[in-house]
Amino acid sequence: MGYRGRVVAVCVVILFNILRYGYYHIYLGYLFDRSFFVLTGIFLLVAWTGGRQYDVAKFYSEKDPLTNAYNRRTIDKVFKKQIYQYRSRGKKMGVVLIDLDEFKDINDTFGHQTGDELLRCVAELIMNIAKKEDYVVRWGGDEFVHVILDLKEDTLSDYVRNLRGKLCNLDMEVVQTVSASIGIAVYPDDGETFEALIQKADTSMYEMKKA
Known part of the structure; x- marks a missing residue:
């Protein structure tokens, strides 16, 4: 605050x-x-x-009161402001959609309190990975969006690998390992609006789920 x-x-x-x-x-x-x-x-x-x-x-x-991540309304405003700068400077932006696998089973097995704690831990984990100027958003339920500003070339594959490794070694007493389906999109390669980028990331994420 x-x-x-x-x-x-x-x-x-x-x-x-x-x-x-x-x-x-x-x-x-x-x-x-x-x-x-x-x-x-x-x-x-x-x-x-x-x-x-x-x-x-x-x-x-x-902010989302549970996880301290930004909410959807805030990222809509932020993206519209950032987009004007990025168009003129030729910079790229990454949109990473993160969906926790089998989150419903965790809730049903260990209770909603454990599920809430897991969401807080995952949000904190993503925020620790993020750069200071990035935005971590609770997109809804068990989904998070990480908006990576000033994206450098060939960094997303390393990011996904790093995130997966940290989720597998989550420091929680009850839930010690978590997997996630991750979708990625890049501005302006995959779209010039936030809606288009989220749609592309969502499609990428569900292709990963099927695989």
Whole structure:
């Protein structure tokens, strides 16, 4: 969760109090009173609390509350912004669709609490692999999407191999190994819209499932 709301609110209060001090004590010539600091402290506390509410609301509007990955609505906005830069610069972007195999059986065997823990572990694993500027999205149910920005040539095969290896050695007490079907698509080779890239990745993933 970011601090933007709190930082902005506190900065506004500080600016307001600088103006308040200048107006009353410099311009009007009122004697300085210690209550100035008391009121400033109260204003800062209110600003911090209000700013935190904004940060919490923004966090849950962008993130999946279970896994801390981004949600689908956020990635739609992000992709539309990124696409303008990538068109002009000739860069590539990778879209990796990850679907956990036999997740329903895990839920039925070990319970939904274990299933939720597995989703959190997998999301954290993907985020640890991802670069700082990438986006990891909970696409729905047991599916995740990793949007790899500024994709380099011939890195996706290494990525898939690395991800599979880490899933096979998952650090969970009950579920110690997980497999996943993985589909990939590359912008602009496989499409110029996010919908087209997801469709291509989805087709690639189901071909892997059949195989």
